[in-house]
Amino acid sequence: MPVSFFSTWTRTLMAAAVIALAVWGLYGNMASAVYPFLLGFFEWMETTWFGVIGKTWGAAFAFVEAIHLLGLAVLGGCVIASDGRLLGLLLTDVDASTLFDRTHRVFVWALSVLIFTGVFMACGVATKIYYLPVYWFKMLALIAGILFHFFIRRPLLQHELDELNPVVTKLVAVASILVWLMVAATGRWIGFSG
Amino acid sequence: MNEFVYNLAIWLDDTQWSTMLHESYYMYNWVESTHVLTLMLSLGMLFLIDLRMLGYALPEVSASKLAARLNVPMLVGFALMFITGILLFYAVPVRTAQSLWFRIKMLLLVACAINALMFHRRMNQSVGSWDLEPRAPGSLRWGAMLSLVFWSFIVICGRFIAYDWFDCSPSSSGFIADLSGCIDGQTRF
Numbered sequence: 173m174p175v176s177f178f179s180t181w182t183r184t185l186m187a188a189a190v191i192a193l194a195v196w197g198l199y200g201n202m203a204s205a206v207y208p209f210l211l212g213f214f215e216w217m218e219t220t221w222f223g224v225i226g227k228t229w230g231a232a233f234a235f236v237e238a239i240h241l242l243g244l245a246v247l248g249g250c251v252i253a254s255d256g257r258l259l260g261l262l263l264t265d266v267d268a269s270t271l272f273d274r275t276h277r278v279f280v281w282a283l284s285v286l287i288f289t290g291v292f293m294a295c296g297v298a299t300k301i302y303y304l305p306v307y308w309f310k311m312l313a314l315i316a317g318i319l320f321h322f323f324i325r326r327p328l329l330q331h332e333l334d335e336l337n338p339v340v341t342k343l344v345a346v347a348s349i350l351v352w353l354m355v356a357a358t359g360r361w362i363g364f365s366g
Numbered sequence: 367m368n369e370f371v372y373n374l375a376i377w378l379d380d381t382q383w384s385t386m387l388h389e390s391y392y393m394y395n396w397v398e399s400t401h402v403l404t405l406m407l408s409l410g411m412l413f414l415i416d417l418r419m420l421g422y423a424l425p426e427v428s429a430s431k432l433a434a435r436l437n438v439p440m441l442v443g444f445a446l447m448f449i450t451g452i453l454l455f456y457a458v459p460v461r462t463a464q465s466l467w468f469r470i471k472m473l474l475l476v477a478c479a480i481n482a483l484m485f486h487r488r489m490n491q492s493v494g495s496w497d498l499e500p501r502a503p504g505s506l507r508w509g510a511m512l513s514l515v516f517w518s519f520i521v522i523c524g525r526f527i528a529y530d531w532f533d534c535s536p537s538s539s540g541f542i543a544d545l546s547g548c549i550d551g552q553t554r555f
């Protein structure tokens with residue numbers, strides 16, 4: 173089935189709109205207007221069960237941190253295996269659509285673990301991370317990664333690989349690896365900041 | 367033994383490079399970040415193999431093929447983790463050598479190495495009969511399960527090293543202090 177010109181451009185335009193919105197949000201007046209109002213929400217996060225547990229029991233916080241890292245490892249494995257296949261570096265003798273479909277399922281589980289444990293950790297240190305620019309960079313990278321994965325990469329890989337432009341698939345693979353590496357690196361850097 | 371480890375750590379701590387690495391904000395953080403981020407490569411590949419053996423990931427893909435193809439990136443990841451892990455130890459040798467979590471982590475690493483050797487031997491002996499089955503035979507599933515459990519505890523211990531719950535201090539004594547290797551009269555903590 174050939175890739176529809178219309179659907180491809182629809183996604184491209186949606187992605188461009190999201191990027192434009194993000195740039196406007198970052199550099200326009202929206203960020204400075206919304207930012208002060210978010211403080212109340214972050215203060216509330218610390219009063220939730222997650223916040224109280226995270227702040228009271230250091231061991232619980234550290235344990236959840238470790239689970240977060242394990243989720244990251246599984247997510248990274250899925251990204252590297254499937255993007256390595258797109259780049260022609262890994263598992264080249266394995267059926268591509270099976271690989272993409274199966275790694276996607278594990279990816280979704282890993283992402284769910286990451287988000288759940290991430291929310292827990294954020295609640296424990298909410299008023300600290302609110303003031304950390306690197307936290308907001310991580311959130312931007314995470315949103316970009318999720319949007320990219322589910323609205324660009326995943327629909328694209330529903331098609332047979334030989335129907336797609338090889339340059340495009342390789343660019344998608346590189347972008348995917350970079351965006352998730354960015355999410356992980358900015359997340360690690362939160363620990364060094366503040 | 368604990369005194370030998372302590373004296374070795376003191377000797378490492380006194381070297382100029384150890385101090386430089388420890389006190390370099392960016393270098394230390396880059397090394398630590400690399401150590402953590404290579405989890406995605408090393409454990410990412412390993413967990414995919416283990417989950418395949420248990421039937422939770424890529425059940426249609428030949429198990430031996432998956433293990434063989436992911437072996438190289440996994441080993442590259444482990445090599446990077448090993449190098450950066452040594453550098454992290456070298457940057458903070460006294461405290462790390464006497465960390466309870468670090469010691470448990472090292473024991474678990476040995477257990478993982480033994481389990482991996484046994485796993486590969488069993489897999490190579492039996493692979494033809496079950497390669498395309500969704501789940502590996504029982505003994506290999508146990509090996510994969512042990513690998514997942516050991517590595518999960520290694521990550522947990524690695525994370526716990528950063529916390530000072532059982533650090534040696536002048537008043538340290540008892541079972542935990544013995545396990546951590548705190549020695550009487552030590553001058554650096």
